[in-house]
Amino acid sequence: MIEYIKGRLDELTPTVAVVECSGVGYGLNISLNTYSALQGQPEVKLYVYEAIREDAYVLYGFATKQERELFLLLISVSGIGGNTARMILSALTPAELCEVIGSGNDKMLKTVKGIGLKTAQRIIVDLKDKIAAVGVPTTAVSASTPLSSLHEEIRDEAVTALTMLGFPPAPSQKVVLAILKEDPDAPVEQVIKIALKRL
Numbered sequence: 517m518i519e520y521i522k523g524r525l526d527e528l529t530p531t532v533a534v535v536e537c538s539g540v541g542y543g544l545n546i547s548l549n550t551y552s553a554l555q556g557q558p559e560v561k562l563y564v565y566e567a568i569r570e571d572a573y574v575l576y577g578f579a580t581k582q583e584r585e586l587f588l589l590l591i592s593v594s595g596i597g598g599n600t601a602r603m604i605l606s607a608l609t610p611a612e613l614c615e616v617i618g619s620g621n622d623k624m625l626k627t628v629k630g631i632g633l634k635t636a637q638r639i640i641v642d643l644k645d646k647i648a649a650v651g652v653p654t655t656a657v658s659a660s661t662p663l664s665s666l667h668e669e670i671r672d673e674a675v676t677a678l679t680m681l682g683f684p685p686a687p688s689q690k691v692v693l694a695i696l697k698e699d700p701d702a703p704v705e706q707v708i709k710i711a712l713k714r715l
Contacts, residue, residue: 518564518575519564520561520562520564521542521562521564521575522535522537522560522562523535523537523538523542524537524558524559524560525554525558528551528554528555530546530548532544532545533546533551533560533562533577535562542575543575544562544577545574545577546562546578546602547583547605547606548605549579549583549606550577550583553579553580562579563577563578563579563581563583564576564584565584565588576598576602582650583605583610585650586614586647589646589647589650590604590639590643592642593642593643594638594642595635595638596635596639600630603628603629603631604631614647618644618648618686622636622637625639644686645686646685647686648685648686648688648689649675649676649679670702670707671692671707673704674692674704675688675692678691678692678712678715681712683715687715688715691715692711695707695710
């Protein structure tokens, strides 16, 4: 499995990036978010998802791990393929997508080309609880609680641990953020212990 490709950016269009790595040019399908992130960069690192089918071998490239995780969540929904997921990630930033799914805004999802009301509702129902685990701060969360990179790391670790223990990601994230707001210096073990009492 290819985790990422790092090399010289040879060609860039709004839908495809060609990255040369050790003399091989890899063509990766990208979203508009990744396209914006890559502009003007001679050397790039793209996280990869490989779609291997009987009739095709397609590589999708992402500027961030979070975007790739959102892509994987989207294609896990029945009726959403790689190109539709890429279309959604081109229409909305990862933070906007998390906000839309978290708040159940099917009207906003419906504005994406190829997404009808039923598909929009299915995406929301299937992913609402999973979306918090991706760790993309939604605009509402990041505005009210700016977190340093250390706090983000602690938050992500704590939410992951709580999810592994069987708690739903959305309430876990809410509780962890509240704890970090009360005690910004709390180590991850303490955050998890307090969260277990509150969940």
